[in-house]
Amino acid sequence: MKLDERKKKILSSVVEDYIESAEPVGSKTLVEKYHLDYSSATIRNEMKLLEEEGYLEQPHVSAGRIPSTKGYRYYVDNLMKENKLSMVDIDYINNTINGFGDTDAIIQQVADVVSKILATPTVVTKSNTDTVENIKVVKISDKLLLVVLMSKNGTVKDCFAKLTDTVEDQVIDQMTTILNQNLSGTPFSELHLALNKVIRKDLEVFSEAMGEVVNSIKYEMSKDLKKLNSGMENIFEKPEFSDIEKVKNFVNMISTKEIIDTALSNSKDDKLSIIIGSENKEVLLNDYTIISLDIEKDNKYLGKLSVIGPKRMNYAKTISTLKYIKEKFNSTLMLNNKNDNDSKGG
Amino acid sequence: MKLDERKKKILSSVVEDYIESAEPVGSKTLVEKYHLDYSSATIRNEMKLLEEEGYLEQPHVSAGRIPSTKGYRYYVDNLMKENKLSMVDIDYINNTINGFGDTDAIIQQVADVVSKILATPTVVTKSNTDTVENIKVVKISDKLLLVVLMSKNGTVKDCFAKLTDTVEDQVIDQMTTILNQNLSGTPFSELHLALNKVIRKDLEVFSEAMGEVVNSIKYEMSKDLKKLNSGMENIFEKPEFSDIEKVKNFVNMISTKEIIDTALSNSKDDKLSIIIGSENKEVLLNDYTIISLDIEKDNKYLGKLSVIGPKRMNYAKTISTLKYIKEKFNSTLMLNNKNDNDSKGG
DNA sequence: TTTAGCACTCAAACATTTCAAGTGCTAAAG
DNA sequence: CTTTAGCACTTGAAATGTTTGAGTGCTAAA
Numbered sequence: 001m002k003l004d005e006r007k008k009k010i011l012s013s014v015v016e017d018y019i020e021s022a023e024p025v026g027s028k029t030l031v032e033k034y035h036l037d038y039s040s041a042t043i044r045n046e047m048k049l050l051e052e053e054g055y056l057e058q059p060h061v062s063a064g065r066i067p068s069t070k071g072y073r074y075y076v077d078n079l080m081k082e083n084k085l086s087m088v089d090i091d092y093i094n095n096t097i098n099g100f101g102d103t104d105a106i107i108q109q110v111a112d113v114v115s116k117i118l119a120t121p122t123v124v125t126k127s128n129t130d131t132v133e134n135i136k137v138v139k140i141s142d143k144l145l146l147v148v149l150m151s152k153n154g155t156v157k158d159c160f161a162k163l164t165d166t167v168e169d170q171v172i173d174q175m176t177t178i179l180n181q182n183l184s185g186t187p188f189s190e191l192h193l194a195l196n197k198v199i200r201k202d203l204e205v206f207s208e209a210m211g212e213v214v215n216s217i218k219y220e221m222s223k224d225l226k227k228l229n230s231g232m233e234n235i236f237e238k239p240e241f242s243d244i245e246k247v248k249n250f251v252n253m254i255s256t257k258e259i260i261d262t263a264l265s266n267s268k269d270d271k272l273s274i275i276i277g278s279e280n281k282e283v284l285l286n287d288y289t290i291i292s293l294d295i296e297k298d299n300k301y302l303g304k305l306s307v308i309g310p311k312r313m314n315y316a317k318t319i320s321t322l323k324y325i326k327e328k329f330n331s332t333l334m335l336n337n338k339n340d341n342d343s344k345g346g
Numbered sequence: 347m348k349l350d351e352r353k354k355k356i357l358s359s360v361v362e363d364y365i366e367s368a369e370p371v372g373s374k375t376l377v378e379k380y381h382l383d384y385s386s387a388t389i390r391n392e393m394k395l396l397e398e399e400g401y402l403e404q405p406h407v408s409a410g411r412i413p414s415t416k417g418y419r420y421y422v423d424n425l426m427k428e429n430k431l432s433m434v435d436i437d438y439i440n441n442t443i444n445g446f447g448d449t450d451a452i453i454q455q456v457a458d459v460v461s462k463i464l465a466t467p468t469v470v471t472k473s474n475t476d477t478v479e480n481i482k483v484v485k486i487s488d489k490l491l492l493v494v495l496m497s498k499n500g501t502v503k504d505c506f507a508k509l510t511d512t513v514e515d516q517v518i519d520q521m522t523t524i525l526n527q528n529l530s531g532t533p534f535s536e537l538h539l540a541l542n543k544v545i546r547k548d549l550e551v552f553s554e555a556m557g558e559v560v561n562s563i564k565y566e567m568s569k570d571l572k573k574l575n576s577g578m579e580n581i582f583e584k585p586e587f588s589d590i591e592k593v594k595n596f597v598n599m600i601s602t603k604e605i606i607d608t609a610l611s612n613s614k615d616d617k618l619s620i621i622i623g624s625e626n627k628e629v630l631l632n633d634y635t636i637i638s639l640d641i642e643k644d645n646k647y648l649g650k651l652s653v654i655g656p657k658r659m660n661y662a663k664t665i666s667t668l669k670y671i672k673e674k675f676n677s678t679l680m681l682n683n684k685n686d687n688d689s690k691g692g
Numbered sequence: 693t694t695t696a697g698c699a700c701t702c703a704a705a706c707a708t709t710t711c712a713a714g715t716g717c718t719a720a721a722g
Numbered sequence: 723c724t725t726t727a728g729c730a731c732t733t734g735a736a737a738t739g740t741t742t743g744a745g746t747g748c749t750a751a752a
Binding site: 024026027028040041045047058062063064 | 743744745747
């Protein structure tokens with residue numbers, strides 16, 4: 001696990017060259033371009049050792065090396081140099097995110113700016129930290145239920161569940177109890193996951209009614225989540241997506257709310273979260289890296305700003321851009337939001 | 347322009363086979379699959395004539411024929427058989443578009459349902475027919491203008507324009523006059539086009555201030571337009587998009603609001619509008635067909651429901667699906683919208 | 693411990709061949 | 723005059739073969 005200086009230098013050069021060129025990096029390139037004062041043969045020997053240790057990979061025997069997930073991780077944790085944003089980028093951020101408009105508009109601005117600067121798809125979620133206090137299920141007719149969610153802060157959300165079979169009053173009561181037991185206290189932003197647990201536990205008992213209620217709550221929540229994508233078109237510039245199948249999978253993945261939600265909610269909530277390739281539990285995301293950051297304003301949690309792209313991404317620039325934007329939100333320079341219609345009142 | 351029965355039968359068979367198979371249709375296929383009681387040689391002669399008349403095209407000399415834009419147009423206008431929706435599709439529509447939720451939710455439902463059934467990208471726009479009554483430009487500071495738009499119905503929209511140079515009061519007055527002259531009475535949904543005309547006419551005079559004001563209004567309007575895409579992932583199943591360049595162009599086009607806005611606003615506002623391939627003035631859309639339909643409820647214009655896809659699309663099914671949904675909106679079976687926060691009050 | 697040198701591997705690029713689909717034309721048949 | 727059988731011809735796609743160059747691992751000497 002301890003790498004000597006030379007190995008560090010080699011690893012960092014491989015990572016940086018590969019990030020830039022997207023081509024496997026060979027020993028000769030390293031010697032010439034990165035002024036390593038050894039012969040290519042020596043570098044080859046070192047690279048072989050780095051490969052055996054799991055930091056590098058070789059696409060095929062006569063190719064150069066590319067970083068493995070472990071290699072990227074080591075680079076990010078130990079080798080990466082901080083990146084100062086260029087004045088151009090700073091100006092662009094400051095001119096575009098001006099704080100005008102409601103939260104939705106600002107979120108959109110942030111997504112647009114980040115995806116422009118980094119030329120990568122960007123996802124911004126606006127989370128609702130308000131928690132569920134009480135859930136009521138009201139029978140409107142034999143086959144129609146009204147679900148009402150009351151929050152701690154006093155807002156009310158409601159949605160309908162349509163059934164194909166009639167449902168007994170007693171079942172509704174039971175259902176209400178289960179929902180309250182499992183969900184009260186849960187932040188709205190985590191309701192999705194909590195609901196999945198509920199149906200996994202109780203599906204055998206009241207399959208249809210419970211299923212419909214859960215789905216209608218999920219649907220209502222999905223409207224609330226306000227996930228904003230931007231810059232999807234940037235993937236076409238990246239050689240990782242030269243294959244149509246890859247594009248297809250990526251687009252499908254991004255459109256699948258659950259995958260992204262889960263990925264983002266897995267990130268530790270405190271600071272900056274970097275999940276590289278196979279570190280992600282979701283197999284479909286194993287070729288991608290997600291870097292995300294919570295944004296706060298006046299100690300109020302606004303949401304999560306995330307960048308998703310191939311493992312081969314410019315980690316240094318991405319991180320400094322995200323951090324800069326986070327600071328911008330913390331600074332008092334921004335105007336206050338004019339109006340915020342996050343959730344309709346009860 | 348008059349085609350005899352045999353030519354009609356051949357043209358319609360070519361169109362339908364090509365829609366299904368995406369492969370150029372040869373004379374042998376037609377004889378065998380469509381029971382045309384002539385030899386392949388006769389069919390070949392007829393196809394040659396149809397090609398000379400412009401109804402068919404030949405990708406290369408040893409390939410079968412594919413319909414030209416003119417061929418599709420003739421098919422749609424004269425040959426196409428009405429398509430009854432399957433019970434499965436009808437059930438699916440009825441179960442999914444239930445009229446619950448606000449207008450935004452319903453629009454999303456419509457987009458989702460249509461893209462699912464037709465397996466094609468779908469765009470639904472919610473138009474705002476309220477018209478501009480008065481525009482005020484207020485100087486907040488030397489380099490910051492507030493633009494206020496008052497509507498006939500009494501709602502107020504406002505946005506900021508940031509300048510890099512200071513601007514004289516007199517210029518602001520002049521600008522206000524020009525904006526009011528050109529825009530008052532314009533429906534919000536057409537503001538985009540009207541603004542383009544304004545800057546084209548007056549750009550020489552007050553380039554910066556006017557430009558910024560126009561842009562900020564446009565940005566504000568774009569939030570209002572509520573364009574909802576759905577089913578973008580469906581393009582990957584179509585051989586038209588096997589080439590990555592095509593996908594790239596399509597995605598870029600769809601993300602470019604102006605292109606789609608213009609394309610949709612060109613469609614005649616009354617009934618069903620079908621714009622096939624090169625019939626579209628926008629060159630970038632020349633390989634695509636846009637079918638769209640205005641949706642009304644209680645004689646109130648709700649918006650436009652549009653399907654965009656390659657010229658080779660299932661015209662009959664697309665049209666009947668859209669029509670069915672339009673009727674569903676007209677029918678009184680749908681619940682009334684619970685609440686509608688189209689635009690914030692003044 | 694480092695390095696020069698060399699045999700070896702493999703993907704990518706390019707060239708060549710083969711194949712099948714489908715045509716247009718001609719001349720004969722209806 | 724219309725239809726059709728027959729055939730030479732064209733062409734893209736797929737399969738196959740060839741070349742090239744980048745890069746490696748290993749060996750033996752410095």
